Amino acid sequence: MRSTLLNLEESRIREVANAGMGRSDVLAFWFGESDEVTPDVVREAAIESLQRGETFYAHNLGLPALREAIAAYTSQLHGAVGADRIAVTSGGVNALMLAVQALVDPGDEVVVITPVWPNLTAQPLIMGARLQCVPLKPQAGGAWALDMAQLLAAITPATRLLVVNAPNNPTGWTLTEAEQREILTHCRATGTWILADEVYERLYYEPTGKGCAPSFLDVAEPEDRLVVVHSFSKSFLMTGWRVGWLVMPASMTLEMGKLIEFNTSCASVFTQRAAVAALAHADEITPRVVAHLKRCRDTLVPLLQALPGVEVAPAKGGMYAFFRLAGQGDSLAVAKRLVIEAGLGLAPGSAFGPEAQGWLRWCFASKDPQRLVLGVGRLKTWLGV
Incomplete structure (x- = not known):
């Protein structure tokens, strides 16, 4: 087996979750998903597809109806994007891995803004890339910010790919349009590709x-060296369905279809039918989801801010409260103790990069916000305040 794979770190989020799996007394907020089920209209579309017997292969790039629907949805948000720039994937994770496979050769230099969901640093390493991390910096009050000068200095003509996740998991940091223009202009000059993970773009407050x-799509030209990744998971409550998509230059799409063939062949038809239904009802589903998540955020964050020694800022985007506990260093050890001693399941900051050591991530996507209140009560008791 390749040494690169042997040296990959296991998910520290899973390590914490494994310590509490099967315990009914644990309030779990460790994974990045809502505990609310997928809307009926989406599930019904999948059931109808299965009842029609749609259990066969689809086109590598996705059903034409879904690609057209994604193109229309994207165009509504960001200006004209044709279906010839869209590829349907088996989840956002698959979309990200496909993009890295398409763009990175062994030995290439890849710059990633961190802290970030660990897959985004692992995927370039799997491809044999040389990784350079540019860390966001925590500010007073718990917000995080980008040092633009540091980022641009890190991106040189030797940089093959820049990976940006904004809104960011775990910090909630986002880019402004002006910052996106600055980054894009610089990457045009260096010949660097941008891989933008914009899965949380609709979860914005x-x-x-x-x-x-x-979005980078707001400022880019169609043939810019830009690949944008999206997923139905977050804003449509479809984490388990594993449907995502890529937006890329049209000149790249057919080649991406070949790569999809050698990875998964295609996304399953019944999940794609469900995705078509989700987009048809996007104006009903997503605003409700976002309004509820904002309510959850605004329930949780003030309660955390009221605890002595807790530093946290309201996230501008995403579904996480990222906070620091005074005097608590090893976040993995703290997260494990919270599971065992308090019945509270959180993700350790160190899972997202060394600069997040001492921080914890709390997914506030809870169907019942009272679970969040109960969770803070357990944290308060554990802290002894």
């Missing part, structure tokens, strides 16, 4: 008039 976070 700042007023924009668009119902989404700023």
Whole structure:
């Protein structure tokens, strides 16, 4: 087996979750998903597809109806995007891995903004890339910020790929449109590709008039060296369905179809039918999801801020409260203790990068916000305050 794979770290989130799996007394907020089931209209579309016997292979790039629907949805948010720039994937994770496979050769230099969901640093390593991390910096009050000068200095003509996740998991940090323009202009000059993980773009709580976070698609030209990754998981409550998509230059799409063939062949038809239904009802589903998540955020964060020694800021986007406990260093050890001693399941900050050591991630996507209140009560008792 390749030494690269042997040297990959196991998920520290899973390590914590494994310590509490099967315990009915644990309030679990460790994974990045809501505990609310997928809307009926989406599930019914999948059931109808199965009842029609749609159990066969589909086109590598996805059902034409879904690609057209994604193109229309994207165009509504970000301006004209044709279906010839869309590929349907078996989840957002698959979309990210496909993009890295398409763009990175062994020995290539890849820059990643961290802390970040660990898959985004692991995937370039799997491809044999040389990884350079540019860390966000925690500010007073618990928010995180990007040092733009540091990032641009890290991106040189030797940099093959820049990986950006904004809105960011775990910190909630987002990019402004002006920052995106600055990054894009610099990457054009260096010949660097941008891989933008914008899975959380609809889970955005700042007023924009668009119902989404700023996107690189807002500032880029169709043939820019830009690949944007999306998923149905978060804003449509479809984590278990494993349907995502890529937006890329049209000149790249047919080649991506070949790569999909050698990975998964295609996404399953019944999940794609469900995705078509989700997009048809996006104006009903997503605003409700976002409004509820904002309520959850605004329930949890003030309660955490009221605890002595807790530093946390309201996330501008995403579904996480990322907070620091005074005097607590090893976040993995703290997260395990919280499971065992308090029945509270959180993700350790160290899972997202060394700069997040001492921080904890709390997924606030809870159908019942009272679970969040109960969880804070357990944390307060554990802290002895």
